[in-house]
Amino acid sequence: MGEKILMKGNEVIAEAALRAGCRHYFGYPITPQTEIAHYFAKKMPQYGGTFIQAESEVAAMNMVYGAASAGARVMTSSSSPGISLKQEAISYSACAELPAVIVNIVRAGPGLGGILASQCDYFQATKGGGHGDYRMVVLAPSSVQELYELVVEAFNIADRYRTLCMIMGDGMLGQMMEAVEFRDSEDICEADKSWAVTGTGMKRDHNIITSIYIDPEVLEKHNQKLQEKYRKIAENETRVEVYNCDDADIIVAAYGTVARIIKNVIKTAEKEGIRVGLIRPVTLWPFPTAAFEKYAQVPQAFLSVEMSAGQMVEDVRLAVNGKRPVHFLGRTGGMIPTQKEILEKIREILK
Amino acid sequence: MFSKRIVIFTGHFGSGKTEVAVNYALQAAGKGKKTAIIDLDIVNPFFRTADARNTLEAEGIKVITPIYANTNVDVPSLPAEISGMFEDRSYNVIIDVGGDDLGARAVSRYRDQIVREDYIHYFVVNTRRPMTRTKEEIVKMILEIQSSANLKVDKLVNNANILDASTPELLAEAARILEAVSAELSIPVGFVSGMEEVLSGYEGDKGIEKLYLKKNIRLPWERQ
Known part of the structure; x- marks a missing residue:
């Protein structure tokens, strides 16, 4: 190197x-x-x-x-x-x-x-x-x-x-x-x-x-x-990063730069006693369906966070296949989701 | 370091000009000077002076940015009030210029107004950026920028860094390269800049002025 x-x-x-x-x-x-x-x-x-x-x-x-x-x-x-x-x-x-x-x-x-x-x-x-x-x-x-x-x-x-x-x-x-x-x-x-x-x-x-x-x-x-x-x-x-998913209360699906925001959300949530997992598809196609299947029954729910009006969430739903609810949080227009709003969404889902 | 009324920062894009200019403006204002900062960057669409607008304005600094900065349009349109700032001598004016010869071209439009005033032109260098790593590359970049800006570089700024992984040794390594640049072009090093924890550990260049930087422009995952 x-x-x-x-x-x-x-x-x-x-x-x-x-x-x-x-x-x-x-x-x-x-x-x-x-x-x-x-x-x-x-x-x-x-x-x-x-x-x-x-x-x-x-x-x-x-x-x-x-x-x-x-x-x-x-x-x-x-x-x-x-x-x-x-x-x-x-x-x-x-x-x-x-x-x-x-x-x-x-x-x-x-x-x-x-x-x-x-x-x-x-x-x-x-x-x-x-x-x-x-x-x-x-x-x-x-x-x-x-x-x-x-x-x-x-x-x-x-x-x-x-x-x-x-x-x-x-x-x-x-x-x-x-x-x-x-x-x-x-x-x-x-x-x-x-x-x-x-x-x-x-x-x-x-x-x-x-x-x-x-x-x-x-x-x-x-x-x-x-x-x-x-x-x-x-x-x-197929490539995927699975992070903190064992015993997760909620698993977030996010890719690219959004996944980095999630990693900081994970740290903040931990302090509140909420265990957040992350499945980060590295290949968007082929989609890492197997990783979602493996953890489908672990959390209470899934949440897809994207800078879109809801696109990858469709593949997450297909992969989770009805075993758990799949929620969505997205921003569009060049707006980037903040740690604060993601955490609020997670609290709301787990309420 | 803070004696000139008009202070111009140019450099390779990604050399850290904006962080240096923003910190310089904050410290100038902190010394009680009536300060304005002009974002003259017509090259870079993201990560710019406008990102630090709130911090700057909280210190009473006037912030002038291209009309569409931080919007969804990449039209490099410069506001008319820029010209006014060169004439209003009650202000100290700091100018953050866009990267490379392309970005420096925006300065040449104001050249005649600048040279009438008490000004200094700093060239910011980060020797860990791909096109300003060696003496030869830095000299080439300076000559391109001088020609494009139509304004001679007066002093160099040693801003060698690799963000969080920066060390005092890196500044020392850069100081040796800049010494060779100075010898070739007869342009001295004006000051060395770096994050407080790095720069405080730097002991080379005895007597050289230091500009301690605070991070003002953050990535989305560094924001709350």
Whole structure:
């Protein structure tokens, strides 16, 4: 491990990608994630890579499609409205089984919305966003150090399964500064990319990267193959942090920066004799259903705390499956739930 | 440290300019000076002077921020009253400038008004930030900012920190790097800044002035 340095979440995303061997970045600026592009623009030339500020988010994601088709480690980043623009090419890339990393530093929506922190894109990230039966891995870090580790991991997961992998953070995570310590070298998955379109050299049949299937039977077979891959990912790549859940009076579900607020709530509640547990999904898809099943009968109730009008709470309800009541506390518009209001909600539920 | 009427803080973004500027303003006001702080940051959307507005105003400090600071709009629109502050000589004015050459550009618009007054331009450095770690990187950043702000840097501020994990040794390490920067550009170190518990343990740079910092800008989980 090296020295501790102080970095912004957005800078760390770019630095981690470079360390993970990403040499191609295509993007279009939007607050609160533009520092990712700034960092790449400054550093990429030193690595002999490609930085392109595309003419639009649509173009950037199609450039990702191109670079990934050639087997390159590639990334794009944006914030909510920009991610909406990328959806067509995201669906195409998922169908063509292209490995790539997409970063969404979420801002408050809907619409053009605002630049402040939010988690209102959970549905978009985990339930499709684009059209068709596809999934992508969605990782939700809650600190700058974890952001670094998960970005590196995202590239590995993408290559290992030929899948899209999204890093989803909120504006707070992107903008805040924390100490980070980088490893001397990264554990990089050397995936077989013999499927990539790199030229046959007249030595083999040509490879095809496509998302169009004319024959319905062939398309159904391709869909089945995708679903099988998603099952495998769900089996192997689900990540979750379970904290203080044994004998909990109430278990809070929260991810990203909100989970850090909950950890302080836990300390305050402890002083009042209330035992609060936390289940923090690190992968939002695949959702850590098993962790909720395991603790479903432990607390009196569950509470999902989000910076949204109630999105992840639906998955929590499915996982708890009626065994306990599932409550919700959410703020929207760029407002962040305070420790005080969360604690009041917990007291009210347990009354 | 508090003798100049107009005090400008520039630096790499994330160097700690805002915490330094806010603490400097609080201490200037504490010495009975009529004080104003101008948030001239047109780069950074989060964590800014406006976050400390209540603390500053409680000490009688006039706080001037871009019109849309801490709202949901990222339009860097600067209020007209900024110009007035350079002319009203009853005020001591502290200016927190946005990061890097991009942020420093906002200062150049006021250059003619600033150079007529009794001013000082501090460049804040945290050697544990990725693009100001070495002498070469710091010199490059200073030259870029000077050219963009159209205003020469007068003094350096040693603000080396890694937040809660900061140590006096870190300030000493930074002091050695800044010494080399000073030698190359003939810009002396003006003062060293840090949280009280760290800075009180720092004994290098004999006789150098110290600015003790109190944390004014908090993350959501540090708030109640």
